[in-house]
Amino acid sequence: xxxxxxxxxxxxxxxxxxxxxxxxxxxxxxxxxxxxxxxxxxxxxxxxxxxxxxxxxxxxxxxxxxxxxxxxxxxxxxxxxxxxxxxxxxxxxxxxxxxxxxxxxxxxxxxxxxxxxxx
Numbered sequence: 001x002x003x004x005x006x007x008x009x010x011x012x013x014x015x016x017x018x019x020x021x022x023x024x025x026x027x028x029x030x031x032x033x034x035x036x037x038x039x040x041x042x043x044x045x046x047x048x049x050x051x052x053x054x055x056x057x058x059x060x061x062x063x064x065x066x067x068x069x070x071x072x073x074x075x076x077x078x079x080x081x082x083x084x085x086x087x088x089x090x091x092x093x094x095x096x097x098x099x100x101x102x103x104x105x106x107x108x109x110x111x112x113x114x115x116x117x118x119x
């Protein structure tokens with residue numbers, strides 16, 4: 001069994017559509033579809049981890065998916081990347097807060113543009 005076949009099996013066992021898995025994981029539904037059909041290479045470790053969380057996989061199931069992806073150990077987790085860069089938890093929180101503020105401002109601007117175009 002390859003990665004895509006196992007992903008489909010796990011998704012179907014949980015009664016999820018591809019769209020539901022995409023919404024839960026943040027992974028594009030088109031990517032999930034192509035991966036399941038074997039038309040796309042197995043995703044990066046971070047993507048496999050997102051899918052595993054969305055599917056609420058056991059540790060053994062997640063490890064199996066990682067093995068099938070052929071990417072085990074090739075990339076550090078997101079947390080390991082922050083540690084490797086020497087970032088503290090506080091620095092990560094501050095960066096996240098700045099990004100959230102930027103998103104808020106962009107959303108405001110989009111709202112203003114929508115109001116201007118409809119009025």
